[in-house]
Amino acid sequence: MAKTGYGKRLAGDEDPHADADFAHLLPREAELAVFIDHLDTGHSMAHKVLAAEHPRYGQQATRTALTRITEAGHLRWIKEHITLDDHTMRWVTRTYWSRTRRSPEWWAQFARERHGKDVTRDHQPGLARVEDGVTIDVPAVDEPGIEPEPEIGIEPEAEPEAQPDSAAYRVLAGLRAADARLQLTEGDCRSLEPLAEEWLARGATPRDITRALTDGLPPTVSNPGGFARRRLESKMPPQQSEPRARVTRVIMACATCDQDERTVKIDRGVCENCRQELPDEPVTDEDMVKEIEEIAHLGTTSAFFLRKKLERRTGGPVPDTFRPVPIEDRVFYHYRDNRDRIANGLPSRRWNP
Incomplete structure (x- = not known):
């Protein structure tokens, strides 16, 4: 979407x-x-x-x-x-x-x-x-x-990466440094995060949230989480109307x-x-299937003769692990290139081993 x-x-x-x-x-x-x-x-x-x-x-x-x-x-x-x-x-x-x-x-x-x-x-x-x-x-x-x-192919499953903390969470976690009397715990920050996000959605900045929670604090705060919740709810900025477009x-x-x-x-x-x-004459599905089948047949034949040619040059069979690129991969690259060209209405390229 x-x-x-x-x-x-x-x-x-x-x-x-x-x-x-x-x-x-x-x-x-x-x-x-x-x-x-x-x-x-x-x-x-x-x-x-x-x-x-x-x-x-x-x-x-x-x-x-x-x-x-x-x-x-x-x-x-x-x-x-x-x-x-x-x-x-x-x-x-x-x-x-x-x-x-x-x-x-x-x-x-x-x-x-x-x-x-x-x-x-x-x-x-x-x-x-x-x-x-x-x-x-x-x-x-x-x-x-x-x-x-988009990425093509199947990849092995990887462990899910930890999601970065939101801006609202970072503001709440930073209150410890702004004022030692607001020692919010991890649970407090998570529970208050939706309220802080609502502040940000209404146009407030992180500095506005910090100022609203730290200005005029009493000498001691016995319940920092409850105190911060009351202030976030009571001092919530008004909802901004969306401008007409x-x-x-x-x-x-x-x-x-x-x-x-x-x-x-x-x-x-x-x-x-x-x-x-654009090509003058679009390629029909029948022509496309026919040409792709011909390319696939020629690619298989070319791979066979290419392997024989290289074996004569080296004096015998050579495992693909000792080659820079396996023979089948070279043929596959050529076939894939021609497949895309045919699908786009372009003439195919000749195989040159």
């Missing part, structure tokens, strides 16, 4: 599910479209995340398929400029999905209707910076390739490179440069 407010978002007004929803797509794109359609709202739409969860296609194949699904009218990346009541501004990239095939004109009207929308629920605080005299809030957006690449500008973005229509021409959700990089 992506961060709250990002990820897959439904465009709305969907037709009921039908077998012909994605019949106009090629088999690979249709399979990925069905996969995306069944994802929960808010799921990350980055091609690396989708490829890690899909059992058949890799990152490049998924990225190409997303581009073609976008061209077909099911997917759009739209950048929204959001202005808050406190005069901070931010650009966010939204990913809108429609099971029903939409025309470019429909998507253009959909983008225009986003202007002026109240998106307070979708607002996520980011890191503010100053740009041309205007305060801009920079969020983490859900765009292609931004998530860290609304969309003040909407522009289309390319599904592949994330450039927007301010700098490039966007046609059917894809810019001209990214469209030129």
